[in-house]
Amino acid sequence: MQEFLEKLQAALGPDVVQTEAADIEPWLSDWRGVYKGQAQAVVRPVSTEQVAQCMRLCSQYKVPVVTRGGNTGLCGAATPDARPDNIILSLDRMNQIRSIDTIANTLVADAGCILGNLRRAAQEQDRLLPLSLAAEDSSQIGGNVATNAGGVNVVRYGMARELVLGIEAVLPDGEIFNGLQTLRKDNTGYDLKQLLIGSEGTLGVITGVALRLHAPTHVRSVVLAAVESEQQALELFRLVFGACGPRLQAFEFFTDACLDLVLTHVEGVQLPFGDRHPAYVLIELADTANEEALTQLLEEVIGQALEQELCVDAAVSASLAQLQALWRLREEISEAQRADGPHLKHDISLPIEQIPAFVKTAEVQLRKVSPDCRLFIFGHFGDGNLHYNVSRPAGADKSWAAEWEIRIADAVFEEVMAYGGSISAEHGIGQLKRHAFLHHKDPLQLKLMRQIKQVFDPDGIMNPGKVL
Structure with a gap:
């Protein structure tokens, strides 16, 4: 290892290659403190060529490489083994914006750029980068693309994959994949960038990304609707989508248990209604102009929903402050969970029409495993993504989560697969779901994935212990 480190430092410089234990220590754990590994060095290049130099040496010496973005992942994919x-x-x-084109509506950036900074840079040019998630002010775009991030706007704009026009990446042998085209149409063979999107650093190192921008949605209107059940939320979604079409920007769902956590652990939030209800749906419409017309449309749709008994109460935002206050009830759930203690998090997706049935039968199966466990269900209902989280029974020790994790996950994932769903909607596989992934994934798909891995990374140096 010493010879490798000497050559690495000679090639890149000691300011890029950090080998002191005290300098390495902060990079060894994920932000949740669940995973911790080891490493002989942290390499912080400033250019794609430096990444290529690093990878050539790693390939020569068969040194495993873990690419790290903003360390906001939930599955341990960016933590070494x-x-x-x-x-x-x-x-x-590597955090520079390379170009913004307001004619072609594209943005090209280094992989280390913070997502929130890119969104603000697009906004300054009167354009919208619609990828938006809770960790956007610390997550990096390279990691967002490497995990195919989702967020709150998927129902309108799709996952990160739908926003990527091109990718620059360094392959395990140090070759540079020059794929930063910003073309909307290119039918010249296999779309190789798609293999890198969602690969979690197991095929190469994404160093640059070309993204599509959209027209800015300056006008927003939000309503929080109280519902009696997931079935009622489903029927409400059917009505809203049919009436509002592409203006529907978000359709978020959370149970009263989630609201109770927020009210308990987050300061400055208030009950949205005089009475409590089993669950709530937060709906946002957005458009390029005419706030009055947008608000009128939302009020008309919610009026129909109340008449048709698709919700039991509703509160429409009348100002930006009210809009933000309603969103806080949804956005603060994760922080409230952190304050409550360890939660077993299951980021799942289902055919939307199967969500009501799944919620009922999954609870039955979980009660067989742990009768008194607490369920906290929320997520991006409009695109079929639920964060199906389970916590310890009231009064139980915080060690409950570690003791029950495998049994709870097995019960949840078996039920997900029975409904034709996925065990990972937007958080990836990483270390957390590797066993379940290998168990539930179609054998032929696993075979093809391993063959692709062998083509890209024959020595297995890219992010070992993750995904495959």
């Missing part, structure tokens, strides 16, 4: 010869490759210094 226990091998002492790992290197951590951080792209945080």
Whole structure:
């Protein structure tokens, strides 16, 4: 290892290659403190060529590489395993916007750019980068693309994959994949960038991304609707989608248990209604102009919903402050869960029409495993993504989560697969779901994935212990 480190430092410089234990220590854990590994160095390049130099040496010496973005992932994909010869490759210094084109409506950026900064840069040019998630002010676009991030706007704009026009990446042998085209149409063979999107750093290192921009939606209107059940939420979605079409920007769902957590652990939030209800749906419409017409449309649709008994109460935002206050009830759920203690998080997706049935039968199966566990269900209902989270029974020790994790996950995932769903909607596989992924994934698909992995990374140095 010493010879490798000497050559690496000679090629990139000691300011790029950090080998002191104190410098490496902060990079060894995920932000939740669930995973911790080892590494012999942290490499922080400033250019794609430096990444290529690093990868050529890693390939020569068969050194495993873990690419790290903003460390906001929930599945341990950017945390090294226990091998002492790992290197951590951080792209945080590669954080420049390369171009913004308001004619072609594209943005090209280094992989280390913070997502929130890119969204603000697009806004300054009167354009919208619609990828939006809770960690956007610390997550990096390279990691967002490597995990095919989702967020709150998927119902309108799709996952990260739908926003990517091109990718620049360094392959395990140090070759540079020059795929940063911004073309909307290119039918010249296989779309190789798609293999890198969602690959979680197991096929190469994404160093640059070309993204599509959209027209800005300056006008927004939000309503919080109280519902009696997931079935009622489903029928409400059917009505709203049919009436509002592409103006529907978000359709979020959370149960009263989630609201109770927020009210308990988050300051400055208030009950949205005089009475409590089993669940709530937060609906946002957005358009390029005419706020009055948008609000009128939303009020008309919610009026129809109340008449048709598709919700039992509703509160429409009348100002920006009210809009933000309603969104806080949904956005603060994760922080409230953190304050409550360890939660077993299951980021799942289902055919939307199957969500009501799944919620009922999944609870039955979970009660067989742990009768008194607490369920906290919320998520992006409009695109079929639920965060189906389970916590310890009231009064139980916080060690409950670690003791029951496998049994709870097995019960949840078996039920997900029975409904034709996926065990990972937007958080990826990483270390957390690797066993379940290998168990539930179609054998032929696994075979093809392993063959692709062999083509890209024959020595298996890219993010070992993750996904496959």
